[in-house]
């Protein structure tokens with residue numbers, strides 16, 4: 356990596372629920388932005404976090420746990436997780452080494468095999484197990500033939516995380532940064548606030564709808580009284596989708612706004628005034644959305 360070139364990578368964190376993806380993301384970006392919880396499936400939507408390592412800007416996609424779906428909603432969640440993975444330059448599979456190779460982990464590995472994808476293996480929670488058990492697990496997982504590299508870390512304590520970050524940076528392709536320098540500080544919180552609203556849309560509406568929409572922060576105003584006013588724009592592709600989101604007499608968007616506001620308040624620890632707007636934007640594509648963030 357030379358001093359003038361910019362490098363950039365989208366990195367997908369895949370793994371069974373509770374493997375430690377959100378904890379790892381927080382360590383990687385050095386700020387607490389993803390929702391960490393001992394309960395499974397808290398992270399239903401794709402989370403983005405950004406960090407700079409040397410000349411590389413690393414954008415992490417914390418996928419919701421890829422688990423074996425049975426209900427339609429679960430199938431939609433799994434689909435969303437794999438969408439996140441498709442946009443990635445690098446894939447990291449996070450395994451809870453205390454738990455070993457569970458059904459979900461096996462399924463993730465098999466899916467990657469089918470897609471001829473290469474990945475790196477991140478054995479997490481090494482603070483909980485003995486070295487010889489860890490080595491045996493590493494060997495077994497490497498037997499699947501999809502991993503280029505193995506890292507052993509404790510996302511909770513941070514052990515091994517700097518090396519992992521350096522590895523991602525070293526392998527990041529030459530590419531201009533996708534996000535402005537000055538967006539870095541509170542950008543993750545803004546993304547997350549938008550993700551929370553997206554999650555509420557996702558939970559409350561027809562499962563097909565949320566993938567054709569994006570939520571963007573239009574305004575973020577810290578008030579003197581310690582509260583924050585957040586304006587979010589929900590972009591949809593069709594007028595009919597807009598009608599569904601707004602609902603009868605604005606009932607649906609009110610409900611979504613109320614729920615999202617409470618979640619955002621919990622995350623920020625301050626009072627929030629949330630204003631939601633819906634706009635029809637035709638020819639919307641994922642790529643355009645990525646280039647438009649902020």
Ligand code: GDP
Pocket residue numbers: 370371372373374375376377378379390391392393395396397398420479480481482483508509510511512
């Ligand atoms: P996710 O579902 O993959 O996003 O997992 P989370 O990041 O929410 O973590 C699930 C649980 O595992 C939480 O209770 C974390 O505190 C815990 N955890 C994550 N990483 C480690 C680790 O390295 N060691 C230990 N002991 N616990 C961890």
Ligand code: MG
Pocket residue numbers: 376377378389390391397398
């Ligand atoms: Mg999570």
